[in-house]
Amino acid sequence: MIPHALMLGISDDVAVALKPVAANQRLAGLNITTVSDIPAGHKLAVHPVAPGDPVRKFNQIIGFATQAISIGEHVHTHNLITGNFERDYSIGSEAHPTEFVPQAQTPTFQGIVRSNGRVGTRNYVGILTTVNCSATVARRIAARFTPEILNAYPNVDGVVTITHGTGCGMAEHDEPADLLRRVFAGYATHPNFAAVLLLGLGCETNQIEPLITLTGANGSLRTSTIQEAGGTASAIQKGIATVVGMLEQANQATRTTVSASNLIVGLQCGGSDAYSGISANPALGAAVDVLVRNGGTAILSETPEIYGAEHLLTRRSSRPDVAQRLIDRIHWWEEYTARHRGSIDNNPQPGNKTGGLTTILEKSLGAISKGGTTNLNEVYLYAQPVTEKGLVFMDSPGFDPVSATGQVASGANLICFTTGRGSVFGCKPTPSLKIASNTTVFNRMSDDMDVNCGTIIEGEETVQEAGARIFDEILRVASGHPTRSEIHGFGEEEFQPWLQGATL
Template sequence: MIPQALMLGISDDVAVALKPVAANQHLSGLHLTTIADIPAGHKLAVHAIESGQPVRKFNQIIGFAKQPIAVGEHVHTHNLVTANFERDYAIGVEARLTEFIPPAESASFHGILRADGRVATRNYVGILTTVNCSATVARRIAAHFTPQILNAYPNVDGVVAITHGTGCGMAEHDEPADLLRRVFAGYATHPNFAAVLLLGLGCETNQIEPLITLTGATGNLRTSTIQEAGGTASAIQAGITSAFEMLDQANLAIRTKLSASNLVVGLQCGGSDAYSGISANPALGAAVDILVRNGGTAILSETPEVYGAEHLLTRRSSRPEVAHRLIDRIHWWEEYTARHRGSIDNNPQPGNKTGGLTTILEKSLGAISKGGTTNLNEVYLYAEPVTEKGLVFMDSPGFDPVSATGQVASGANLICFTTGRGSVFGCKPTPSLKIASNTTLFNRMSDDMDLNCGTIIEGEETVQEAGARIFDEILRVASGQPTRSEIHGFGEEEFQPWLQGATL
């Protein structure tokens, strides 16, 4: 039988209600009686907690009691708050050698091997805009390629217009500009694009020439500006001509059997609930462990959503400098939010709190479980090319479109996205696999969800079994099976680079 409430750690002060629990209900497994209604996914105190005392879940601090909390009382935003506390970083004490699967026995998928050795899971032609001013022209070019026209190119997944709202009105130098250029360089050279047309207006801050320098000017990259082409109509026609030529080139690609070591999987969670840290995120972590053992790479991100739990990653750092880079990013975020008169604890969002998550500390503990249990091998800035194998970290905001955009720019050729409240996110050119944390969500939004991990809550499978199922689905999606977000056409409008600097 499924218990009504569950303690997740032996030193926990709270249990999580797995189903709604009414007031004055006796929970025999916890030897207590509730004194308030406890919504599903929310917390209840398993013993009396004094005001100011730390409150633990997952054997870790998730906040501090704002007032005395009685046994069986609902624990949430009305009586639990975030406060500063010392974390024991214990750098590297839990780092372990990874037991890799021998290459002859490793998992495989059917992907696309580019001429330069890069490996793709999709085969798109891209129209990438350097500035918002060229967005309409890019969309008109892509719109020309209807399903009827694309039928002549059976090996191509489509023509994608990547547009955005920036590229000018900003400083030309320093980190915000460098960050934006890293994003465009990463997309222009992404293996899931067989070829790219880099389209600008002509006079913008985000000029094409520096981007060409960053990309290495590969033969798969073409450039055009509206001003040089002679205006809108001429630029559209020239772009269509270029796209036809790129389609001919892209259609030559064929899928072949490749090692899973070529997979670079971005890890995302959005619209999280309390079940996310119990089911979908740990299951994805189990899949990541399998991926790493097969020689692949997983990118954990969303720095504000590891805040307060970063010490669990520093303990697994393969080298001291990796841990220090992560700690530096945490301190950067503390300064960044203070500079903008904000607070990292503004995250969780209202939907997260409705789903039972109270503080960023609690949310972070669930979020980092997506990264599994292997060593943390490197820490990257936003949109930096990922070259290290195994589990790595890329600094990013917690806002999913911005974070996933950075991961794709860093080289992710597949995204795994867990959700408890329901997300419909996609991110072309990279497929996004949507994993539900609970069966209610999966049934309600089955047209948007790819996998259900509510089976863990219901006792139908273990975290490890669900992780193996996720890994098998990763291989199928990497081999060309469309995800639900791809079927719905998501992925072009969701491109969202991180904008740090002032708009001038």
């Protein structure tokens, strides 16, 4: 039987209701009686808490009481706030050598090996627009390639059009422009693209030539501008001819058996609930540990959503400079949000709160468990190419499309996305594997979910067993099995580069 409530740490002040609990109900496992109704996923006090005292969950501080809280009382936004406290970074204190699986025993998947040695999990032709002004032409070109036409290219997964709302009206130099160029360079050279047409208007700030310089010698990159082509009709005609040639090139690619060490998995969570930090996120973390032991790479991101839990990563940092780079990004975010008259702890979102999450500290502690237990080996700026193996961190906002766009630009060839409230996110050219934290959401949104981790809450599976199941699904998707979001065609509109600086 599923217990009514669960304590997650021996020093915790709260337990999590695993199903709705009525007022005045006796919880035998905790030896307490509830004072009020407790919704599923929400917290109830297991110790009395005085006003101003810290409240702990996962053996970590998740906030401070705004009033006296009695045993059995509902703990949420009405009596708990984030507050400030000193984190003990203890840099490298919990770092430990990784026990790698012998190469001969490493699992494999059916990947696509590119001429430069990088490995793709999909085989797309891409049309990337440097500026919003070329978006319509790009879509008109792609519209020519119907499913009937693409049937002639059985080894190609499709034509992906990447459009966006920026590329001009911005400063030509400094970090905002460099960041955007990193994104485009990362997409233009992504191993999930067999070939890419880079399409511009011609006079925009985000010029093609600097992007070509960033991509280096790349025989799969084609370029065109509407102005040089002679206008809309000519640019469409030229673009169609170019894509035909790229499809013929892409169709020559075939899948072959490669090591799981070639996987670079971006870790995302969205529409989180209180179960996310108990089931889906820790299970994904267990899968990440398996991936890292087999020589692969996982990218943890969403800096505002590790805020308050970053000390758990600094303790696992493989080198002091790695930890310092993470701390520096936290300080940058504090200054960035203050400069825009915001606050880095302006989280969780309304849906998260409905699901039982009260403070950003609580949300971060659950979110960070996606990164497993291995060492943190590097910290990257947004969309910087990831070259380090193992668990790494890429700085990004918490908004999922922006964060995932950066991870793909950094080289992620697969995304794992946990959700408790429900998400329909896709991320072409990279497949997005959707992992539900509870069975209710998995059943209600079964058309969008790939993996159910509600089995952990229900006592049918351990975190490690669910993690092994997620890892098997990662290999299956990397080998070409479509995710639910791919079946629905998600992934083009979700391209969202991080926009910094003024729009001019």
